[in-house]
Each structure stands twice: as C-alpha cells, then as structure tokens.
Amino acid sequence: xxxxxxxxxxxxxxxxxxxxxxxxxxxxxxxxxxxxxxxxxxxxxxxxxxxxxxxxxxxxxxxxxxxxxxxxxxxxxxxxxxxxxxxxxxxxxxxxxxxxxxxxxxxxxxxxxxxxxxxxxxxxxxxxxxxxxxxxxxxxxxxxxxxxxxxxxxxxxxxxxxxxxxxxxxxxxxxxxxxxxxxxxxxxxxxxxxxxxxxxxxxxxxxxxxxxxxxxxxxxxxxxxxxxxxxxxxxxxxxxxxxxxxxxxxxxxxxxxxxxxxxxxxxxxxxxxxxxxxxxxxxxxxxxxxxxxxxxxx
Numbered sequence: 001x002x003x004x005x006x007x008x009x010x011x012x013x014x015x016x017x018x019x020x021x022x023x024x025x026x027x028x029x030x031x032x033x034x035x036x037x038x039x040x041x042x043x044x045x046x047x048x049x050x051x052x053x054x055x056x057x058x059x060x061x062x063x064x065x066x067x068x069x070x071x072x073x074x075x076x077x078x079x080x081x082x083x084x085x086x087x088x089x090x091x092x093x094x095x096x097x098x099x100x101x102x103x104x105x106x107x108x109x110x111x112x113x114x115x116x117x118x119x120x121x122x123x124x125x126x127x128x129x130x131x132x133x134x135x136x137x138x139x140x141x142x143x144x145x146x147x148x149x150x151x152x153x154x155x156x157x158x159x160x161x162x163x164x165x166x167x168x169x170x171x172x173x174x175x176x177x178x179x180x181x182x183x184x185x186x187x188x189x190x191x192x193x194x195x196x197x198x199x200x201x202x203x204x205x206x207x208x209x210x211x212x213x214x215x216x217x218x219x220x221x222x223x224x225x226x227x228x229x230x231x232x233x234x235x236x237x238x239x240x241x242x243x244x245x246x247x248x249x250x251x252x253x254x255x256x257x258x259x260x261x262x263x264x265x266x267x268x269x270x271x272x273x274x275x276x277x278x279x280x281x282x283x284x285x286x287x288x289x290x291x292x293x294x295x296x297x298x
Contacts, residue, residue, distance in 0.1 A: 003104040006038040009049035016066040032273040034130035039078035041085035077249040080187040101186040133270040138261035144176035151181035154247030161258045164196035170259040198230030198293030206296035227297040231290040
C-alpha cells in the first residue's frame, strides 16, 4: 500500500515553477498518501543539485517554492537504501540501484527504457493511482501481501495487537509479516516490535514468545531483531484496542485484527492519515501513551 518513487533532482525545479504543481506534489507525497519518496540520492545530494539547476532568472516565488520543497523532503519520511549515490551520474546510479532492488517508479523528465519511468504530467494527470484502503481475505499470506511494500520499505515496524498470543491464528500471520518484511529489501535489516496487552489473563510473556520464535524460526531471527512488549493502559489514557502495523514511513489499521479468520471473511486495511498516524506512532512506537510491563528481544 506504499510505493517508492525516486525523483530526478531537476524535476523539483519543474514542480517549483507553478503553485499548482507545487500543491499537487505535496498532496501526493505527504505522509499518509500511498506514494513515498526514496532517500536516493540522499537529501544532501539532492539539495546541492536542485539549487544548482535552478535558472538564474527564476522568479522569487519559484525560489521560495523550491526552498519549501526541499524543506518538505527533509520533514517527510523517506525510504532508506543501503547503497550510496556517488554524486556523479544520477541516471547511471539509479539504473544500477534499480538492478539491485527495483524502485516502484522513477519520476523523471525523460523516458528511460531500463527504468520504470513516470513523467510528472502522468503523475499529476492521475495515470498512476493507488488505493488508500483494501479489502483483504483474513488469510495470513493475503494479509502479509497487502502490506508487503510497507514492510519491505520500512526500517522500523511496530505490530500492535492487544490479544496477540501463540495460537496459530495469531502466530502464523506474524511469521508471514516478518518474512515479508525481510524480502527484497532496499535498506538495512528492520527493527521489529510486537506490542500486546499485559493485563489480559493467561497471556504469554515476552520471554516465552522470544524463546518460541528463536526455537521455531532460527534463520529468521539471525536476519533481524524482534522485541516482544507487553503493555498496559495509563490512568485516563488511551484504550488498548485497535490493531495496527506502524512503520517509520506510514501505518495501516486492520479493522478486525492481525489474526487469521475464515477465508470467506474479508477485512478492511486502511492507510492512516497523517494526523492519526502521528498520534499512534507517538503512543505506541515512542511509547508515550502506554506503560511497558515487560519486554524481551531476540
């Protein structure tokens, strides 16, 4: 439900030329939209190039919009990649990186046969559109596939399920999520957390869950670190009820839950808008809305 776009630096100058382009770009790539910008090249390299490419006679409003675009990029979550851009030839570097791990789209002024190129006008005209919400069968493989791009593009992933336990209907989806997060990754190994209620009767402890994961998935735990956390509600605080997959580049909610059900049932999986995402990230990922009872890491 998230798609990685690498942006040719000169295109930011094109975006800055008109208020309409500027507003559309911000709307399409704001936190909570299905489009997410790749941090390739890294922002410091983009910053140098875009200001160097801006014409000397550019109107003051264009210069201001370009400054705001660069500021927007600095404040918006971006997809991290392990490979470094050497600053020489943008196209050759992107082509090489695309062979290593493909981008979803390369936003460029020209069509490049070896790349999944998309021109700015095609994006603005809606030739490529992605949904903010999906109907997904409550089958582990389908649930993981629905959020596969979010999982593989993110570097920090937090699963929130108050009723998580070792029952197969809850455990197997987690294994699918973890394996999906490790497949075709452009960036470093992710940091993963599983949050569940520490106040429910007969719940497994984080230490038990850690031991089970290590025993049953020894290869998986060598590739990433997983932390199990039991948490509890604060007095007069938020209720621990909804189910989320929260990451450093966006988040989704599962209407029914992160557990499997009947293959005849479908769940609503929806991207969180910016306001809700920032609130839930603050509460769960940064742990400002709940109290940690205990935790254990692989």
